[in-house]
Amino acid sequence: MKREYLVGTTIPIVSPETRCSSFGRSRKNFELMHRAGLRIVRAFCGYPFADAEKQIQQEAYKDFKAVAELYAQNGIETMGTVTNDSQYMVDNTGAVSCVIHAPEWMGSPEEERYYRQLFECCKFMAQDNAERVRYWQIGNENDTDVFRGRLDPEQNIRWLLTAARGIKAGNPQAKCITNLAGLDKLGQPGKTHSVHPAAAEMLERTFCIENSPFDIIGLDAYFGSWMPGRPEYWHQYIDDAHRVTGKPVLISEWGYSTMQRGEPRPESDRNRHFNSDVCRWKDWDAPGMEKWMGKDHTEELQAEYIRHCVKIFAENEHCIGDLFFQWQDQERCWQCGEPDCPSECAWGCIRTDGTPKPGFYALMEEYNRYFG
Secondary structure, eight states: OOTTOEEEEEOOBOSSSOSBOSGGGSHHHHHHHHHTTOOEEEEEEOOSBSSTTSOSBOHHHHHHHHHHHHHHHTTOEEEEEEOOSEEEEEOTTSOEEEEEOSOGGGOOTTSHHHHHHHHHHHHHHHHHTTTTOOEEEESSOTTSHHHHTTOOHHHHHHHHHHHHHHHHHHOTTOEEEEEEOSOSSTTOOSOOSSOOHHHHHHHHHHTSSTTOSOOEEEEEOOBTTTBSSOGGGHHHHHHHHHHHHOSOEEEEEEOOOSOOBOSOOOGGGTSSOOSSHHHHHTBTTSTTOOOGGGOOOOHHHHHHHHHHHHHHHHHOTTEEEEEESOSBOOSSOTTTOOTTOTTTSSOOSBOTTSOBOHHHHHHHHHHHHHHO
16 A cells, blocks of 8 residues: 555546636545545645736736645645646637746746746745645646647746756655656547657656656646547556666656537537547547447446556556546536537546546546545
C-alpha cells in the first residue's frame, strides 16, 4: 500500500475559464472528496500581476490563493499549475483560436524581457504560496501544439525552464512537474503508449540536464478515446517516461468521458477550425477516434474503466500518484464552447448538479482499497 501516494483530481471549474466553481467551494463537494479519500487537487494559477510595476494583483490570481486556502482548511492540498503562455481554445467571439494568457505587459516570447518577467512572476507565486502549495505543474501538455499555442519549440523549452527555475527561486522546497499529452497533435491516431520523439527531445532538454529544476514527470493519457488502446497501455507509458527522465511518475490526467455524442452541428458550422474532429462532429465516432472495447461512452463504462486504471497505477513501482480528470462535469466545452460536446463536457465522476455518477463510487472504492 502506497501511503504517501498523491490521490487527487482537478478542482471543479467554470468553463472555459479555469476558476473554481461554486460547487467546488461547497460543503457537499468536500464531503464527497473526503469519502473518495482525495488528498490533493490541481488548480490553475493565473499570472499574478495586472501591471508591469507589479502593484496590482489579478483577480484570477487572488481567487487561486483563496481556493488553495479553502482546500487547505478542508484537509486537501493544492497543486498549482503555472498557466500556459497561450493555447488554442474557444475565444470571446466563439471561434477556436490561439488565446494568449500571458499579460501583454510581459512582452512577447521573442523578447528577453518576457523571460525575465516570467521568472519573476513564478518566483513571486511560489514564495507567496509557500505555505499552501508544495507541488507546481509547469504549463500543461506543452508537448502538443494545442497547448504550446504561439510558442515555437525553442521558446517552449525556454518557457518551461524559466518558469520552473522561477518557482524554485521562490520556494526551494517546491516540487516541479511538467506533463505530457502523449500526442504531438491532439486527436491524431498513432502509437501513443510510449514517449513520442518530440516529447523525448523536450524532456532531454528540460529533465536530463545539469541542475534540472524538474522533480517529477507527469503523464496525461486517455487510452480508448483521445488515444488508441486500452488501460493496459499505461504500463509501458509509465515505464518509458521513467526510463527517459529517471524521475518518479505522476499521472497528471486520466479518465473516461460518459457522453458519446451531442446534437449534430449544422453543416455550415463544421468547416471551420477545431482542435479535433470530436468537437467538429460532437461525437466519439469522429474519424480517427476509438472507443474502449468498441462500446459507446456511458456512465457505467466509465466506472469499469476507473477500476482498471487505479489497479495499474497502484501496482507500478514508478507511479507516485494520479489526478483523476475530472471531478465534476463542465457545463461547456472549453475547446469549442458548446454545452453538449463530448470532447470536454462529461469527464466528471460528479454531474453538473453535484450528484455522483457510478464512476464516483468506483473511484471511492478503488482509492480506499489501495491507498486508504
